[in-house]
Amino acid sequence: MSGLRISPMRSLSRLAIAVGIWSFLVLYPGCGPKTRTVVVEPSNVSSQPPAAAASQPVELQGEPVAAVLMEIDQEVITTSDVLSALADRLQQLARSEPPAQFRPRAEQLVSRYLRQRTAEILLLNEAQSSLDENQTKQVEAQARAYHEQLLRNCEKSPTRLSKMLREKGTTLDAELAKFKRDLQVRVYLSRQFSRRINIARQDIVDYYNRHQQQYSTARKVELLKIQVLSHKRAEPGDSPDQAQVRARQIAQQAWNALAAGESFAAVARKFSDTRCDQGGNWGLVDPLSLQEDSERQAAQTLQVGQYSKVLDTSIGCSIIGLARVIPARQDSLEQVQEQIRRTLWAEQYDRLYNQRINDLSQRAVITVSPAAMRLVVDLAQQRFSPGS
16 A cells, blocks of 8 residues: 555554554534544654654654655645645754754644645535536636746746746646635635625725825936946056046046037947947936935936936046936726725635635644654755754
8 A cells, every 4th residue: 555545534553453553633613524534654754663763763764755644536746746835934944943842843833834735626526516618618717828828928938938947946837736725725715705704985985095106206317327446547656546536537538428419328439338239228217316415416307308417426427317207196986996905806706715714723623643743854854954
């Protein structure tokens, strides 16, 4: 026997005696025929009689790539799933806690994770069994649209998309499957929550008043800059002051060329130490984000087509010009009210979703196999302990 088996509850004792293994026991009070027993035989774990296993650590014979720990309604949870999902918290725990404290704390994390996943799987199964043919088609259509969006984000290159997903530790099939599962649950719960989610007009007004800055856009300018860096213009033996004088002399030559009618781009290509290939164009910036006081003031006061005098800066000299100005904008309540409505709806949905998951999690009675728990915690110590 290997892997795992799902059997009626009355068969648990007979199976446990027959194969000498341990189990995750998952019960759902009040669910009638859904009550089940999940029997797990972790791979790559040495067989020991129950009495010995209770006092001895699990002997690892090489870390399993994905040893199966649990299955609920054909959804498999492996050691890799657990360790990947809890990686950050387990790593932090291994760094902050002594080994004696790591094990019980890690067991708590794993137990909570399994409880959470159990609830999520049960909810997904409810959702999938409830969707009608039309809703299923809508889910498939949105999954195709999501696939197209992923491709557009990667310049329509399947190779780039595969590489991007691989760097995230997933594949296209896995990403699309997750998207469909999440959407199936959202469609199912949205129908259930529709009467409980209420967005009043005053809620929208209050949210807008609290987040007005979120709906405002600061004034931006397309910044042109000729920058002469003193350290690049210094001669051997120059003091910082002498280097600054040389930078100012070159910047003044650039200013004279502008005054004589040469284009800003041509002068920048000739004199600037930065962005010369771009003709001194620094793109759209918020003037208030500029670090140099002299440049910040110039960018706030100049008009399109104008350029500043030679400005002294902490690293040399510069000349500022504006190619374009985008005025500040404040979106009105009427312009953003539907966006706010969707935001508030999502907040209420998330609250109700978490309540549903918590309810399912609390109703589930999960008894974790000592052998399987030791396997996961031993693997966590191997992977995340300092120096491992």
